Amino acid sequence: DAKTTQPPSMDCAEGRAANLPCNHSTISGNEYVYWYRQIHSQGPQYIIHGLKNNETNEMASLIITEDRKSSTLILPHATLRDTAVYYCIVGYSTLTFGKGTMLLVSP
């Protein structure tokens, strides 16, 4: 079973920030937090990952709480093309995908 809990769906207006939460209260010390997304009918796409510190790349920012029991993926300026299922995954060697959050970005 996936070790994460995510809301099944979220809405966001185009151009606004999308903040996707994830709870992972049973995370172990050496487990990373990964975020992937899957646009309809495509293979999952890597977004970002982190261990303890907050991370930022050209796609998104990842905020991990100090106790590492939860995290937030931030898409700073959501576009229609960001509509997808977003998966939060914790693990070390392999990835176990849960149900994810369906993010709908609307005009």
Add this chain to the structure above:
Amino acid sequence: DAGVIQSPRHEVTEMGQEVTLRCKPISGHDYLFWYRQTMMRGLELLIYFNNNVPIDDSGMPEDRFSAKMPNASFSTLKIQPSEPRDSAVYFCASSRTIPSTDTQYFGPGTRLTVL
């Protein structure tokens, strides 16, 4: 690089037939993963290889499924005999190292329909 390549993109077959799915990982990637995605079960890891050697096949559903990696640039997932419940999208992914320090790159998937 062309990314992970999978073939065929779509496969329709009849129950009882043998099905072979193919994957070419990204050059230089030492790890190759096979996943299956269905509406009911989501995205499941079936098996993964390191340097062409199967490391963990605990996700393979049953003996009808087999996977091979004869060289660093090619892998197959075979189902024999196929059943309607095998209908799913099968993804192949590769990475340079184990995911903790690297990302997985997924192929476009093969949509399998077993009638």
